[in-house]
Amino acid sequence: MNKIPPGLPKELFDDTRLEPAKIFDNLYCITSKSVAAWALVKDDSIVLLDAMWDDNDALFIIECLEKLGLNPENIKYIFITHGHGDHYGGAKYLKEKYNAKILLSDIDNHFMLENNDGPNGPRSPKCDVDIIITDEEKINLCGMDIHIINTPGHTPGCLSFIFECTNGDEKYNVGLWGGTAFPRDMKSLLDYENSIDVFFKKAKEMNLSALLTGHLFADDGYHKLDVVRSTGENLFLTGFEGVEEYFTTLKTKLFDAIEKAKTK
Template identity: 35%
Template sequence: MTSPLPHPDHPAAPLSRRRFTHLAALTLTAGAGALPLATPASATTSAAQAYYDRARALAGDDQVLLTLVKALTPGAVVPRPPAPQPLLLFDNVAMLSVGWVSATAVLTDDGIVLIDALTSPEEAEGTVVAGLRTLGADPHTIKYIVVTHGHDDHYGGAQHLADHYGARILMTPADWNLTAHSDSPHAPTRDLDITDGQRLTLGATTIHLHHTPGHTPGTVSPIFPVHTGPHRHTAMLWGGTNPPPTPAELRTYLSSIHTFRTHMHQAGTDVELSNHPNDYGLQRAEQLRTDPHGPNPFILGAPRTQRYMRVMDLMLRGRLADAETTADDG
C-alpha cells in the first residue's frame, strides 16, 4: 500500500497558516491548558477530591495525562473539535476521524482490521472509505471491524462496511446484546463474538482483544503491534473511557484497569491510542503531520503508558468515592 500523506518516514511539511490555526483550534477545544480538578466542592467528597488531586499531581505537566484527567473529571463532556484529515500514525496504523470520535485502521499484508466504524453509513463512506483511499489503501480489503463497545458512535458505520465491502463485524456477546436493544437505525446484524483474550490474526499481524467492562458490559481494549520502518512498538487502545454511574459498575471498571495494566506490562506496551479526543490525541496527530521526522508523539514509552493507566485508576477511585457517597445519601 502506498502512503501519500506525511508520516514519520516522509519529508516534513511546513507549518502553514491553515495548519497552525487548525492545531490552535484543537488545543482550545480539547482543553490543553489549565484543567479543573473536579466539580465544585459541594458536589465532590473530600475522599474523592484526594484521589483527583493525586491524579493531577501524577500527571504533572504531561499534556496527554492532563487531558485524561480533564476527561475523567465529573461533569466533563466530550469535546467537538474539527475533523482532521486522515493520517498514518505508523506505517501500519491510520487514524480516520470526524473529530470527536475516531476509527483506527490496522493495515496488514493481508488486509485491514478496522477498530470502530464511526456513527453512520455516511461517515463510514465519507471518512473511513475516503480516508483509506487517500492514504493509498483499498477499503475492499477491510476484513474485520472490531467494535470496541456497543454505542452507536462506534458501530454506526459497521453494517454499511459489511454490506458494501465484505467486512466481518466483531463484538463481545454482552455488547451484541446491548446493541440489540438499541433504537439506533444503524445497529449491525449480529456477526462474530469476541472472547476475552482472543487473538485476531490477519496476515502477520495479531491483535489481542481484552475484555475490559466498565464503560459498557462488553467493552474491549486491543493491544497490537505497530511499526515505522524497522522500528517496532506495541500499542494499546482503551475501548471506552467515560465512567459509568453506579458503584458496582465503577468497581468493575477499576478491576478492568488493573487487569489491562497487567496485559500491557506483559506485552511491553509503549504506544497509547484512543477512539475519542480524551488523550491529546488529535493535537499529537497534528504534531506528527507537521513534523513527521520528529519523535512520534504517540510513543509514550512503557513507564508513561503505565502512568496513563495509573492516572485513570486514581480518577476512577475518585468517581467511586463520589458514587458511594451519593448511594449512601440516597
C-alpha cells in the same frame, strides 16, 4: 449541534472532521473531533478498529482511506471495541459495501441490540455481527495477531486490544483502550477499576509502547495527530512510562468518581 446531555464531554458531539494520518507503518488514524477509527494494515488487507457514528462517518472513513493511499475495498474486518453507537455506527454500511466481517463481544452484541437511547440512539444503525467474542483470546486477522482483553466497566462487554505496530525495523506493542468515559453506577465503576488493573498487568508483560483510545480528546490526541501529520514525530509513541502515566492519572480520576458515586 443538539443540546449536550449532562455529564458527557462536548467534544463527543463535535463531528468536525480532522485530517487522517499515518501513525505507524501499519496503523492509520481516521477521526473526527468526536471519535476515531483505527486502520491496521498488513499487505493489502485492512482491519478497522471501530467504525465511528453512522453512514456519514462510514463515507468519511472511505474518503480518508483513499486519501491515505489505501483501498477501502480491502477492509476485511471491523473489530468493534464496544456496543456504543459512536463505535459501531459506521460498520453496517461498510459491511454491506465491502463484505467486511464484524467482530464484537457477545455481551456487547446484546447490549447494542437491547439499548436504543443515549449513545445507542437512532443515529447509529445496528449491525449483524459475524464473529462473536466470548472470551479473552488472541485472534489472527489478515496475518496480524490481536490480543483481546476483556475490560468491562464502560460497557458490560467492552474489549481492549493489543497488537504490533512497526516503524521501519522497529517493532512496538500498541494498546487500544476500549472505553474511555466512566460509567455512573458503582458496580460498573468497580468493574472499570478492575479492568484497568487487568489491562495494565498485560500492558506491563507486553511492554506496551503506546496507548490509543477511541476518543482523541481523552488524551491530547488532536495535538498528537497534528504533530505526526505535519512533522512525522510520533507523540503517540510514549514508551511504557507514558502508558503507566495514562493509567495512573485515569485511576486517580476513577477514585474521585467512585467517591462521588458513594455520596449519591
